[in-house]
Amino acid sequence: MTTISRAAAGLRRPLRLALLAAALCGAQPALSADPAKSPSLPSATAAPATDAALRARSQAAACTNCHGPAGRAPAGSTIPPLAGRPQAELAAQMQAFKAGTRPATVMHQIARGYSDDQIAAITAWFAAVR
Template sequence: MNQTPTLAALMAMALLAWPAGARAQAPDATALQARNWAAACAGCHGPAGRAPAGSVVPSLAGRDQSELVRQMQDFKQRKREATVMQQIAKGYSDQQIEAIAGWFAAVR
């Protein structure tokens, strides 16, 4: 029996995870949208950006927003080599990348 979670299960876990620092206030529509975009990263980077122990894919949770934006922009502009991230990054606008990076930066 396959014990690997499905992409739908990983996305559901990521959607349920909300950055601890943001729980005190109700999230606005932009923050909710950023969370939804970030959920697409769960398949590789783990629920809420927390990659499994020993993973070759890095965790994104709690990393500096500007660092994440810079890396995504480098993927998008093909300045950084990757297996699939160049394709994924080019599908996001600069505003979406900022929002996603901000969401991951807030995850604790």
């Protein structure tokens, strides 16, 4: 039987956790900071992502819970897709939700949580998704 010292056994757990974290991070290509390796980034972003672009993508990620990955709603969904729609159209709808002039179940509450600059960035991100 092989015996392992307490010091060696104590290193196993952090090593396993580090390997698990690396595997989990590797399984999340949408979170990659390299746009060339990230399928969820708009194809128009061939240059390295800026902080503003990464921030917009992160904020837009909240929309994917309902509107689908990268704003592509599943087939047959009653929730509209956002990917590739004109930025002005998306921004106008978000502003209408925010003002309470467009009927909604939850979007009016969600839209109120964003500043006008954030809405512009998020809608530009979805407009660029192809």
